Structure formats: structure tokens, C-alpha cells
Amino acid sequence: xxxITQSPRYKITETGRQVTLMxxxxxxxxxxxxxxxxxxxxxxxxxxxxxxxxxxxxEVPDGYVVSRSKTENFPLTxxxxxxxxxxVYFCASSAQGQSSQYFGPxxxxxxx
Amino acid sequence: xxxxxxxEDQVNVAEGNPLxxxxxxxVSGNPYLFWYVQYPNRGLQxxxxxxxxxxxxxxxxxxxxxxxxxxxxxxxxxxxALVSDSALYFCAVRDIRGRAAGNKLTFGGGTRVxxxx
Numbered sequence: 001x002x003x004i005t006q007s008p009r010y011k012i013t014e015t016g017r018q019v020t021l022m023x024x025x026x027x028x029x030x031x032x033x034x035x036x037x038x039x040x041x042x043x044x045x046x047x048x049x050x051x052x053x054x055x056x057x058x059e060v061p062d063g064y065v066v067s068r069s070k071t072e073n074f075p076l077t078x079x080x081x082x083x084x085x086x087x088v089y090f091c092a093s094s095a096q097g098q099s100s101q102y103f104g105p106x107x108x109x110x111x112x
Numbered sequence: 113x114x115x116x117x118x119x120e121d122q123v124n125v126a127e128g129n130p131l132x133x134x135x136x137x138x139v140s141g142n143p144y145l146f147w148y149v150q151y152p153n154r155g156l157q158x159x160x161x162x163x164x165x166x167x168x169x170x171x172x173x174x175x176x177x178x179x180x181x182x183x184x185x186x187x188x189x190x191x192x193a194l195v196s197d198s199a200l201y202f203c204a205v206r207d208i209r210g211r212a213a214g215n216k217l218t219f220g221g222g223t224r225v226x227x228x229x
Contacts, residue, residue: 031215042202042221043156050215058216090155094215099144099163099206101217103155 003027006091006104013081014112021076021107023091031094032074033101034058034066036087043090049074081111114139116205118220126228131193133223135186135203144206145186146217147177151199159201162186173197193227200224 004025013019023032034046035058045058047066055066063085065077074093078085088108092101115138125131137143144163148156160171167179177188186203201224204217 033216035219040221043219045216045218048216092156099215100146100158100161101215102158103148105155106153 004091004093004102004104006089006107008107009105010108012110012112015081015083017081019078019081019109021078021089021091021109023074023076023104025072025074025091025093025102025104027093027095027102028071029093029102030071030096031101032068033092033094034064034074034076035090035092036060036085037090037106038087046076046089078109081109083111085109086111114205114218116203116218116220118201118203118223120223121221122224122226124226124228125193127195128192131188131190131197131225131227133188133201133203133225135188135220136184137186137203137205138184139205143186145177145179146204146206147171147175147186147188148202148204148219149173149199150202150222156202159188193225195227195229198225198227 007022033048035043044060049055049068052071088106090106091104094101117136146161147159150156160169162169162179170176175190200222202222203220
């Protein structure tokens with residue numbers, strides 16, 4: 001089914017563990033984005049990518065790593081998870097020359 | 113720096129009454145403005161956008177928004193609210209910084225809309 005998907009949808013991990021959140025889109029959109037959503041903060045941009053092998057920091061990149069070896073995938077890795085990274089994470093994509101972003105269903109991450 | 117403000121955390125309205133969700137923005141150049149809606153446990157869905165042209169923009173589900181340059185506002189409106197419109201609404205402005213500058217969005221904090229029967 002076409003669109004943008006995220007996995008897992010729910011994840012519980014322990015402090016200090018590495019965890020990777022996956023994002024896959026079938027539209028061949030050039031741009032991809034990772035946001036976190038927290039009460040009182042709305043959506044904040046973590047990292048974004050303009051194309052394969054091109055990534056850049058957003059507003060809150062500390063503690064996160066991204067890669068984009070293929071256009072359709074944009075994984076987000078928490079190298080050593082902390083409780084402050086408990087959040088809902090959204091991936092989004094956007095086509096070149098198109099201003100609207102399309103969002104995945106989100107991953108709810110709990111760090112204990 | 114570009115920013116978006118949604119001054120109301122929550123808006124309560126009776127079904128059938130008009131609904132307005134407020135948004136003001138700050139950008140250095142011409143703004144591209146967006147409204148998204150988020151239903152419980154779902155991702156954000158695009159509602160409408162203003163790029164240029166007519167100040168009144170019509171979008172999905174009967175929503176519209178009015179761009180007001182002098183007041184730097186982009187309020188979301190619906191003439192007659194439905195209970196099913198209860199959701200979290202986000203205003204966003206297009207950011208022009210960085211390599212992916214053309215497509216980066218800065219979001220407001222969100223406004224929860226509760227439509228009562």
C-alpha cells in the first residue's frame with residue numbers, strides 16, 4: 001500500500017539502549033523529516049534530508065543520528081536513549097517543489 | 113527566525129456554531145502558511161495552505177483560512193462545526209533556511225478543538 005509508514009508503532013526501551021525508528025515512503029519524495037511531539041511544545045524538527053546522502057540538523061538534534069542511503073528510507077537512531085527522549089516521533093515527506101508535507105502515523109517511544 | 117503562535121490551547125464550541133482557530137506568524141519574507149489536523153493516535157493530515165493569490169483559502173472538510181498580511185495572521189475557520197471536528201490543529205509556516213529550506217516547516221504549539229453536541 002502506497003504512502004508513508006513508520007515502525008515500530010510502539011516501543012519501550014531502557015535508558016542507555018540504542019534504538020532505531022524506521023520510516024519508509026513509497027512516493028519517491030526528495031525531502032524527509034523527523035519530528036518529535038511533546039505536550040506544550042507542539043512538533044519540533046529533529047533532522048531533515050533533502051535527498052539521499054544529504055541530511056541536516058533541525059531544532060533538537062542532540063542525541064539523535066540519521067542516515068539516508070536510499071531515497072525511500074530515513075531511519076532515526078537514538079544512540080543512548082534517555083528519559084527525556086520519551087515522546088511521539090513523526091516522520092514526514094515532501095516532494096521537490098511541493099510545499100506540503102505528508103506525515104506517517106507516528107511511533108510512541110517510552111524510555112524507562 | 114521564523115515562528116508561529118497559536119494563542120489558544122483549547123477552543124470549545126457547540127455543534128453547528130462557527131469555529132475559529134487563531135494563528136499568527138513571523139517571517140522575514142513572504143510566508144507560506146499551512147494548517148494541519150491531528151486526530152487521536154494519528155499522524156498529521158494536511159488541511160489547506162496559502163502560497164499566494166486569494167487571501168481566503170478553502171481546504172478539506174469544509175475548512176477555510178484567511179490570510180491577513182497586515183495582522184500577520186492566518187486564522188482557520190469553519191462556518192458550522194461538527195462533533196467529528198474535535199481534534200488537535202496545527203498552524204505551520206514554511207522555513208527558508210538550510211539545504212532543505214524550501215520544504216521545512218515550523219509548527220505552532222497546537223490548539224485542541226472540542227465540539228460539543
